[in-house]
Amino acid sequence: MRVRRLAPRDADAFRALRLEALRLAPFAFGAALAEEEHRPLSWFGQTLGHAAVFAAEHGPGQLGGMLGYRRDSLLKRRHIGHLWGMYVRPKARGQGIGAALLEAAIAHARAEVSVLQLMVGEGNPAARRLYERAGFTLYGTEAASLRVEGVEAVTLLMAMRLG
Numbered sequence: 166m167r168v169r170r171l172a173p174r175d176a177d178a179f180r181a182l183r184l185e186a187l188r189l190a191p192f193a194f195g196a197a198l199a200e201e202e203h204r205p206l207s208w209f210g211q212t213l214g215h216a217a218v219f220a221a222e223h224g225p226g227q228l229g230g231m232l233g234y235r236r237d238s239l240l241k242r243r244h245i246g247h248l249w250g251m252y253v254r255p256k257a258r259g260q261g262i263g264a265a266l267l268e269a270a271i272a273h274a275r276a277e278v279s280v281l282q283l284m285v286g287e288g289n290p291a292a293r294r295l296y297e298r299a300g301f302t303l304y305g306t307e308a309a310s311l312r313v314e315g316v317e318a319v320t321l322l323m324a325m326r327l328g
């Protein structure tokens with residue numbers, strides 16, 4: 166397994182993994198499957214062009230997990246980066262892939278921002294623990310942050326200063 170940054174030509178594999186994530190873990194992401202499943206392949210390619218998406222690959226085009234990073238675009242917030250879309254396929258979990266993706270994204274972010282932020286569901290201890298081990302701490306909570314089929318969820322806001 167190796168971690169590499171995806172390029173626009175990886176749009177197919179990225180699309181498949183992203184849609185699986187939105188389908189299997191609806192409470193883990195702000196976006197809904199219905200919002201992305203009908204988007205053209207070019208939209209996924211464009212996402213890979215403007216965000217840095219890191220993926221764990223065990224064979225050509227065989228992605229086991231991914232994590233996105235983007236730098237805030239507002240002038241007064243250009244020192245802040247955001248992690249989004251962390252997902253490891255069920256069979257690949259518990260082998261350190263999440264930690265390896267996080268390490269790659271943090272190393273990339275270090276070169277351009279001094280603060281990293283992310284959001285994680287309150288009912289997701291595995292992800293929260295992973296982020297805490299990497300150095301993220303809690304700075305807030307968002308009540309009723311998501312509503313999925315009538316069920317509301319609280320989101321935890323976490324951040325880390327990059328030295």
Ligand SMILES: CC(C)(COP(=O)(O)OP(=O)(O)OC[C@H]1O[C@@H](n2cnc3c(N)ncnc32)[C@H](O)[C@@H]1OP(=O)(O)O)[C@@H](O)C(=O)NCCC(=O)NCCS
Pocket residue numbers: 190193194250251252253254257258259260261262263264265284285286289290291292294295
């Ligand atoms: C969260 C997720 C990315 C973790 O990926 P992973 O590759 O299994 O992560 P790692 O193997 O690097 O580490 C997992 C850690 O969580 C721990 N863990 C697993 N289940 C846990 C649980 N229910 N409670 C607490 N910790 C748990 C593991 O023990 C491990 O910690 P350790 O190394 O100290 O033992 C993966 O479970 C996932 O994709 N979940 C669905 C989508 C999601 O929740 N994404 C996060 C959105 S913020």
